[in-house]
Amino acid sequence: MHLKSLSLINFKNISEAEFEFSADVNCFLGLNGEGKTNILDGIHYLSLTKSYFNHRDNQNIKFEEPFFVVQGVFQKDEDELNIYCGMKAGEKKTFKKNKKNYTKLADHVGLLPVVMISPNDTSLILDGSEVRRKFIDSIISQFDKEYLQKLMAYNKVLQQRNALLKQFAERGAFQEDMLEVMDMQIGPLGDWVHTRRQEFLDEFIPVFNQFYGDLSNGKEEVSLVYQSQLTEGSLESLLVANRMKDRSANYTTQGIHKDDLVFTIKDHPLKKFGSQGQQKSYLIALKLATHAYTKEKKGFAPILLLDDIFDKLDDTRIDYLLGMIKEGKLGQTFITDTSTEKVPSILKRLDINFNAFEIENGAIKNQLA
Numbered sequence: 291m292h293l294k295s296l297s298l299i300n301f302k303n304i305s306e307a308e309f310e311f312s313a314d315v316n317c318f319l320g321l322n323g324e325g326k327t328n329i330l331d332g333i334h335y336l337s338l339t340k341s342y343f344n345h346r347d348n349q350n351i352k353f354e355e356p357f358f359v360v361q362g363v364f365q366k367d368e369d370e371l372n373i374y375c376g377m378k379a380g381e382k383k384t385f386k387k388n389k390k391n392y393t394k395l396a397d398h399v400g401l402l403p404v405v406m407i408s409p410n411d412t413s414l415i416l417d418g419s420e421v422r423r424k425f426i427d428s429i430i431s432q433f434d435k436e437y438l439q440k441l442m443a444y445n446k447v448l449q450q451r452n453a454l455l456k457q458f459a460e461r462g463a464f465q466e467d468m469l470e471v472m473d474m475q476i477g478p479l480g481d482w483v484h485t486r487r488q489e490f491l492d493e494f495i496p497v498f499n500q501f502y503g504d505l506s507n508g509k510e511e512v513s514l515v516y517q518s519q520l521t522e523g524s525l526e527s528l529l530v531a532n533r534m535k536d537r538s539a540n541y542t543t544q545g546i547h548k549d550d551l552v553f554t555i556k557d558h559p560l561k562k563f564g565s566q567g568q569q570k571s572y573l574i575a576l577k578l579a580t581h582a583y584t585k586e587k588k589g590f591a592p593i594l595l596l597d598d599i600f601d602k603l604d605d606t607r608i609d610y611l612l613g614m615i616k617e618g619k620l621g622q623t624f625i626t627d628t629s630t631e632k633v634p635s636i637l638k639r640l641d642i643n644f645n646a647f648e649i650e651n652g653a654i655k656n657q658l659a
């Protein structure tokens with residue numbers, strides 16, 4: 291699967307741009323703030339129906355303009371897929387495949403997978419557990435439709451349960467039987483999601499360890515562990531045992547919405563004890579593992595978006611990544627970099643096929659290759 295062409299209108303700082311791509315590597319090169327990452331984000335939209343960086347669709351319309359359009363033609367096996375995403379200010383976005391509107395955006399997710407590696411990924415290490423749960427959820431949703439449905443159903447009952455607990459507190463009346471009914475609904479949903487997350491991580495963690503070992507020459511001991519209250523028992527039993535705790539907290543203290551991934555280096559938290567280089571390798575290994583895992587599950591390589599990572603990697607790691615590209619393991623790859631020469635010269639040396647565009651002020655200044 292690969293993206294053959296892309297057209298962007300009024301998308302972030304891009305007024306109008308059209309690209310024809312190589313099936314191998316494509317580079318967007320230019321100074322900071324010119325719009326290179328925005329192009330990658332346009333590709334992300336076509337895959338996941340939303341931005342990687344800003345989930346408020348309205349804010350991705352170019353300032354002062356009334357709409358944006360992102361359109362791309364993908365080749366997937368024998369099929370040519372024309373994907374259209376249009377957004378008018380103040381309205382819901384329209385998403386089409388071969389001119390046909392999707393009724394549910396979730397139906398598109400997983401058809402044309404992408405993996406983005408970006409400096410923003412540090413939020414996986416630095417931010418709260420929600421970011422890490424979303425990371426797991428977005429990978430599983432690429433190949434398991436039921437997962438997203440069950441997760442959404444869980445979140446809906448969770449909201450109702452929390453609202454009920456709040457109501458009890460406000461009224462000073464606690465009705466255990468009402469909670470019991472909800473616990474019977476949410477319990478099996480939580481257990482189901484927990485089992486899927488566990489199964490996924492049992493397969494994913496060895497892939498991650500392999501990539502981290504390769505990126506660090508096997509020098510450092512890191513670990514990735516799935517942490518969940520549900521390893522202690524079924525969700526319903528946890529909810530029953532913690533009813534009084536939930537009553538005084540006014541919210542649901544147990545469940546898969548408390549799950550986390552624990553990142554450590556030599557048994558210490560990566561966030562506090564990992565050097566910048568170690569954290570960077572950890573994140574790249576997480577993303578390369580996501581790519582490899584998704585490729586294995588889907589039977590074809592997701593598109594890889596490498597945002598500004600060549601600037602910040604040492605030569606050994608750059609060689610490792612480009613070696614994988616050269617071997618054809620990574621599929622179609624999009625790279626942004628501030629130097630117009632560095633990445634193209636390495637790609638030429640390695641005899642890798644590529645197109646390169648110099649980007650200035652949201653437009654193509656030159657096609658360099």
Ligand SMILES: Nc1ncnc2c1ncn2[C@@H]1O[C@H](COP(=O)(O)OP(=O)(O)OP(=O)(O)O)[C@@H](O)[C@H]1O
Pocket residue numbers: 301302303304320321322323324325326327328329349350351352353598626628
């Ligand atoms: N809705 C919008 N309308 C107009 N411009 C926007 C909008 N959203 C973001 N921008 C602009 O896009 C520019 C950033 O573009 P982008 O992140 O793609 O830069 P870049 O070329 O990747 O730079 P860097 O090398 O620093 O990562 C900024 O100038 C920002 O103000």
